[in-house]
Amino acid sequence: MDFIVQVVNGLGMGSIYALVALGYSMVYGIVQLINFAHGDIIMVAAYIIFISMMMMGLPLWAAILLCVVLSALVGMLIERVAYRRLLVRNVPRISLLITTIGVSIFLQNLFQLIFGSDAKPMQKFFDLPALSVFGVSITSTTILNIVTSVIMMICLQLLVGRTRMGKAMRATSEDAGAAKLMGINTNHIIALTFAIGSALAGVGAVLYCNTYQQIKPIMGSMLGLKAFVAAVLGGIGSIPGAMLGGYILGAAEGLTTSFISSNLTDAVVFGILILVLLFKPAGLLGKNVREKV
Numbered sequence: 001m002d003f004i005v006q007v008v009n010g011l012g013m014g015s016i017y018a019l020v021a022l023g024y025s026m027v028y029g030i031v032q033l034i035n036f037a038h039g040d041i042i043m044v045a046a047y048i049i050f051i052s053m054m055m056m057g058l059p060l061w062a063a064i065l066l067c068v069v070l071s072a073l074v075g076m077l078i079e080r081v082a083y084r085r086l087l088v089r090n091v092p093r094i095s096l097l098i099t100t101i102g103v104s105i106f107l108q109n110l111f112q113l114i115f116g117s118d119a120k121p122m123q124k125f126f127d128l129p130a131l132s133v134f135g136v137s138i139t140s141t142t143i144l145n146i147v148t149s150v151i152m153m154i155c156l157q158l159l160v161g162r163t164r165m166g167k168a169m170r171a172t173s174e175d176a177g178a179a180k181l182m183g184i185n186t187n188h189i190i191a192l193t194f195a196i197g198s199a200l201a202g203v204g205a206v207l208y209c210n211t212y213q214q215i216k217p218i219m220g221s222m223l224g225l226k227a228f229v230a231a232v233l234g235g236i237g238s239i240p241g242a243m244l245g246g247y248i249l250g251a252a253e254g255l256t257t258s259f260i261s262s263n264l265t266d267a268v269v270f271g272i273l274i275l276v277l278l279f280k281p282a283g284l285l286g287k288n289v290r291e292k293v
């Protein structure tokens with residue numbers, strides 16, 4: 001029974017990884033860019049909630065709405081200022097990768113300068129009674145995290161698969177040059193992709209604050225790295241794969257903490273990454289794609 005409890009609790013944290021991994025997968029799927037600054041968007045979003053509720057006294061619904069909207073705008077701003085010129089010039093991917101790391105370090109240091117390096121306390125947003133399923137007690141936080149991540153994944157899958165904007169995204173992903181010839185504004189599509197991914201990070205920030213009740217400027221570093229592992233595990237570029245990877249990673253962390261040692265949690269996480277890259281480089285739900293020459 002304890003095994004099941006730890007798996008379920010792990011799925012709660014895995015849901016946050018999954019939301020951040022969705023942003024990784026979306027951006028990579030469109031522009032083949034690993035955006036290592038994406039984890040720090042969730043940090044920025046968490047501080048937006050902190051400012052909105054703890055300093056400005058806004059109600060919860062307004063703080064969440066402001067968090068999601070401003071997170072999307074921050075994502076678009078980063079794409080416009082830091083990435084677009086490099087993408088247009090078709091520079092080597094390593095240059096883009098280094099730029100994303102630079103943006104990540106800049107955001108961390110900027111928020112340390114403004115708010116200090118100490119953790120800021122947050123209140124619990126949703127305090128509902130636990131639910132008992134077949135004798136297993138599941139906290140309201142875990143249920144909220146899992147349900148929210150599943151709803152976000154379904155909405156994103158419908159957006160990409162059933163809408164005109166989704167078709168434009170898929171066309172840009174397949175061949176940006178041909179998409180331009182068909183009248184698609186690829187710069188607009190890329191900016192929207194960053195906005196959607198960052199908005200998902202904003203939702204993840206709400207869940208993170210509700211789960212852990214504290215934030216700090218470096219919180220996005222390890223969170224983003226683990227979300228990247230989740231995206232690779234499930235198949236980067238795959239929306240269901242990002243979700244699956246996040247859940248597997250969360251469950252692995254929960255089991256490791258409970259039955260082995262909390263000190264080995266990170267080792268297990270990155271050990272999983274190494275095994276996946278060795279035996280299934282495309283990820284569990286990813287597809288092997290031949291490089292165009």
